[in-house]
Every structure is written in structure tokens, then in C-alpha cells.
């Protein structure tokens with residue numbers, strides 16, 4: 001796991017609450033990833049990978065001077081309003097994911113069905129690790145990490 005500066009983070013040394021919020025920057029709570037909807041995909045340019053390069057999916061790869069700069073520029077120029085990047089810029093929740101593309105016409109239907117009540121019900125019915133920490137912070141998690149996305153292509 002990496003910290004905000006893409007540096008390795010040792011979660012063994014963190015208290016449960018901090019572990020939870022460190023995880024949330026990089027990974028959705030099981031059952032609450034947009035990938036599960038079938039509308040969202042992580043895209044990289046395989047042809048741009050240097051030989052023996054290990055794909056990291058970190059923002060630096062998509063920024064100016066990164067190996068996927070061309071793909072990022074193509075996103076900026078070609079994405080219509082039907083396809084957008086919900087985690088392109090930081091929102092204070094999930095870390096920026098300039099590789100994560102979403103098909104808005106269908107994704108919006110699922111997004112509209114999300115609610116804090118549904119989230120709490122699903123967590124309550126689960127036996128996830130950190131379940132109590134999730135429930136104690138459910139409102140913050142729901143608002144900052146589940147529904148907090150970049151809307152449209154701006």
C-alpha cells in the first residue's frame with residue numbers, strides 16, 4: 001500500500017481506524033466499487049509500456065512526462081460526456097485515478113440508487129474485517145469515498 005505521495009506505507013504499524021482510511025484511498029469497500037457495475041474500467045496503453053516495466057497505475061504515469069501522457073491527452077481530447085473520469089482529480093476521498101473511465105449513462109443509474117442506509121445495511125450484514133470501524137465512520141466513508149466523484153469531464 002502507498003501513501004499520498006505514492007510511497008510505501010506499513011499498515012501493520014497503524015491503528016485500525018487509520019488502516020481503514022489508508023485502504024479507502026486506494027480500494028473500495030467490497031460491494032461498493034464502481035467496477036462491480038460493469039460500467040467502469042481501468043485503462044492503460046499497453047503499447048507504451050517500456051520493456052520489463054511493471055505497471056503501477058499511479059498518477060505519475062499519466063502526468064506530463066509519464067509513460068501514459070499520450071493516453072491522458074487522448075482522454076482529454078476524445079472523451080465525450082458519456083465517458084468520464086470519476087477519479088481524475090482529487091476530491092479529498094479516493095486518490096486520483098486518471099486511468100479509471102466510466103460509462104455515465106448506465107453508471108448514473110446505479111449511482112442514483114446508492115444511499116447511506118443501503119451502505120450501512122450491507123456492511124451490517126457482512127463480516128468484513130474492520131466492520132466496526134466502517135460502521136462507526138459510515139457517514140464520512142459514504143460521503144467522502146463512495147459518492148464523492150468528479151462529475152463529467154471538466
Ligand SMILES: [Zn+2]
Nearest residue numbers: 041042097100
Ligand atoms: Zn478503477
